[in-house]
Amino acid sequence: MSELPLTRNVRADRSPTDLAAYEANGGYGGLRRAMAGLAPGDCLDIVKDSGLRGRGGAGFPTGMKWSFVPMENVSPGHKYLICNADEMEPGTFKDRLLLECDPHQLIEGMILAAYTIGADVAYIFIRAEYLKAAQLLREAIAEAKAKNYLGRDILGSGYHLEMHVHASAGRYICGEETALISSLEGKRANPRAKPPFPQVSGLWGRPTIVNNVETLCNIPHIIERGPEWFQGLGLGGDAGTKLYGVSGRVKNPGCWELPIGTPVREILEDRAGGMEDGYQLRGFLPGGGSTDFLVDEHLDLAMDYETIGKAGSRMGTGTMIILDDRTCPVGFVKNLIEFFAQESCGFCTPCRDGLPWNAQVLDDIEQGRGQLEDMDTLEQHVSYIGAIGNTHCALAPGAMEPLQSALKYFRDDFLRHIEERTCPYREVH
Amino acid sequence: MSEQLHSLPAETLTLSDAELAEIDAEIAHAPYRAAVAIDALKIVQAHRRWVSDDCLEALAAYLEMPPAELEGIATFYNLIFRQPVGEKVILVCNSVSCWIKGCEGIRAAVTEHLGIEPGQTTSDGRFTLLPITCLGACDRAPVMMVGDNKFEDVTVERIPAILEQDEGATPG
Numbered sequence: 001m002s003e004l005p006l007t008r009n010v011r012a013d014r015s016p017t018d019l020a021a022y023e024a025n026g027g028y029g030g031l032r033r034a035m036a037g038l039a040p041g042d043c044l045d046i047v048k049d050s051g052l053r054g055r056g057g058a059g060f061p062t063g064m065k066w067s068f069v070p071m072e073n074v075s076p077g078h079k080y081l082i083c084n085a086d087e088m089e090p091g092t093f094k095d096r097l098l099l100e101c102d103p104h105q106l107i108e109g110m111i112l113a114a115y116t117i118g119a120d121v122a123y124i125f126i127r128a129e130y131l132k133a134a135q136l137l138r139e140a141i142a143e144a145k146a147k148n149y150l151g152r153d154i155l156g157s158g159y160h161l162e163m164h165v166h167a168s169a170g171r172y173i174c175g176e177e178t179a180l181i182s183s184l185e186g187k188r189a190n191p192r193a194k195p196p197f198p199q200v201s202g203l204w205g206r207p208t209i210v211n212n213v214e215t216l217c218n219i220p221h222i223i224e225r226g227p228e229w230f231q232g233l234g235l236g237g238d239a240g241t242k243l244y245g246v247s248g249r250v251k252n253p254g255c256w257e258l259p260i261g262t263p264v265r266e267i268l269e270d271r272a273g274g275m276e277d278g279y280q281l282r283g284f285l286p287g288g289g290s291t292d293f294l295v296d297e298h299l300d301l302a303m304d305y306e307t308i309g310k311a312g313s314r315m316g317t318g319t320m321i322i323l324d325d326r327t328c329p330v331g332f333v334k335n336l337i338e339f340f341a342q343e344s345c346g347f348c349t350p351c352r353d354g355l356p357w358n359a360q361v362l363d364d365i366e367q368g369r370g371q372l373e374d375m376d377t378l379e380q381h382v383s384y385i386g387a388i389g390n391t392h393c394a395l396a397p398g399a400m401e402p403l404q405s406a407l408k409y410f411r412d413d414f415l416r417h418i419e420e421r422t423c424p425y426r427e428v429h
Numbered sequence: 430m431s432e433q434l435h436s437l438p439a440e441t442l443t444l445s446d447a448e449l450a451e452i453d454a455e456i457a458h459a460p461y462r463a464a465v466a467i468d469a470l471k472i473v474q475a476h477r478r479w480v481s482d483d484c485l486e487a488l489a490a491y492l493e494m495p496p497a498e499l500e501g502i503a504t505f506y507n508l509i510f511r512q513p514v515g516e517k518v519i520l521v522c523n524s525v526s527c528w529i530k531g532c533e534g535i536r537a538a539v540t541e542h543l544g545i546e547p548g549q550t551t552s553d554g555r556f557t558l559l560p561i562t563c564l565g566a567c568d569r570a571p572v573m574m575v576g577d578n579k580f581e582d583v584t585v586e587r588i589p590a591i592l593e594q595d596e597g598a599t600p601g
Contacts, residue, residue, distance in 0.1 A: 087565050088562060088565070089563070090525045090526065091526045091563065091567050092563070092565065093565045121458075127565070129561070129564055129565070130565070130601070131601035132601055164458060166467075168467075168506075169467050170506050170507035183467065185464055186464040186467050189506075204460050245567070246568070247568050247570060248526060248529050248530075253569070254568045289563075319567070321525055321529075322529075323529075324529070331528075332528075335523075335528045336525055339524055339562055339563075343562065345505075
């Protein structure tokens with residue numbers, strides 16, 4: 001069994017790790033190492049060399065993202081580091097584990113990230129319903145301050161950082177980094193046009209980095225153990241470990257840290273225990289509600305960015321949702337499209353009007369009122385709304401991913417609804 | 430004393446000292462007052478369960494922003510309530526992992542037990558039922574929240590005990 005740094009303090013009962021327990025297990029070692037002798041540029045090189053890619057869904061190289069923050073000749077004022085803890089992607093429950101079980105790991109990662117980019121203020125943007133996690137983070141920040149891991153002149157280094165928790169008021173679009181910044185400014189969470197990118201002009205017009213919880217939790221280990229160690233954790237082309245999850249009709253749904261690149265089959269069968277008795281696998285979304293379906297033939301693929309991307313989907317958040325043979329694929333996709341339609345910020349027309357239109361068409365088909373032409377309507381929407389560049393942000397193209405792949409893999413199910421004028425799965429649901 | 434009170438804009442009197450103290454603590458680390466609009470709405474709601482028109486106007490004045498702009502923010506977010514809600518808000522997750530595991534039946538059982546549809550409040554003012562997007566506990570679907578508590582692996586049979594005795598509650 002290889003090393004699993006992110007969950008080493010996660011206990012079976014999921015009780016939180018306090019500061020004493022975190023330190024006893026080597027916690028804040030990465031911070032001590034950096035404050036004792038690493039310049040921000042050294043930390044940036046280490047993270048760049050590690051090959052860490054963002055764990056929020058897009059997989060952008062973390063070191064490269066940070067490198068766009070101006071470090072010299074910056075006008076006077078703040079720079080910001082924001083942790084995106086607005087975990088609202090349907091089927092995604094991995095950041096909750098890290099937040100509830102090991103809050104100091106996140107805080108240490110945030111201090112190191114903020115130090116690297118020269119930020120003096122950090123925020124944790126956490127979704128409204130994660131009440132326990134938000135409380136634990138507030139307590140952990142107070143504990144860290146008392147030990148001078150936060151505040152003025154951290155560990156005698158001359159570096160200052162303050163950290164705040166902002167609990168959201170609930171809206172999926174806040175997970176989009178520029179929408180999150182709008183929301184943190186107290187506004188409606190409309191995404192912003194890029195450029196300018198947040199690294200240059202983010203929160204209140206100042207240089208800002210937004211990183212996912214899991215991404216930031218990797219940083220203390222990378223700084224302490226080095227890039228070669230981190231690269232050695234992965235099985236294929238990607239570096240590190242990944243929190244993988246499975247939900248749906250499997251025997252043992254859950255979330256596990258595994259080497260990145262672990263085959264889908266191993267996650268599904270060895271960890272999740274395979275399908276529940278009486279249920280067969282029909283397909284799965286590899287990484288949350290805005291990723292394309294994959295099917296049986298993809299079970300032996302490695303769960304990493306490249307491999308899942310080549311198969312026509314995205315690893316996304318790495319938390320798989322399983323479609324079984326007794327659940328209606330049309331109803332499944334309708335549920336997702338209704339979610340995205342509701343959570344659209346309403347700023348651009350294809351998303352605001354197109355998603356409810358799709359939801360209506362899918363409802364017609366699912367209720368047995370569909371026509372064959374409805375299939376063309378859905379295909380048109382997939383090609384128009386699904387194309388990057390036709391919408392203000394990635395929400396609507398993401399919403400089209402499960403639909404377009406359902407039309408490809410489960411077309412017969414759509415047609416049966418239309419021909420039989422009812423849902424063939426009706427007795428089951 | 431009464432003269433001094435009358436000299437204040439009437440709407441600022443709506444907010445309590447406790448609310449204003451909490452809002453001030455947020456303003457202390459914000460670049461301008463309106464930047465704390467969402468935190469302030471949540472503070473008012475934590476004290477009063479919902480944000481009335483009077484409160485919204487008082488808050489807008491206190492944050493030095495137009496009431497219409499604050500209304501636009503308040504109504505954008507799913508969990509700012511502009512209508513009265515019950516003592517406990519019931520959030521039944523309706524996203525895909527919970528849908529696979531039968532959340533529609535859970536919602537129907539809550540409706541049947543309490544006699545309210547989503548968006549309604551019981552006549553005794555104890556509960557308001559609302560749908561909610563994915564609650565981030567999909568491995569324990571179906572999931573719901575009642576007030577600040579989370580309930581996992583919910584079954585139709587458990588609904589009365591969950592609602593009446595908080596049976597099986599874990600912190601949210």
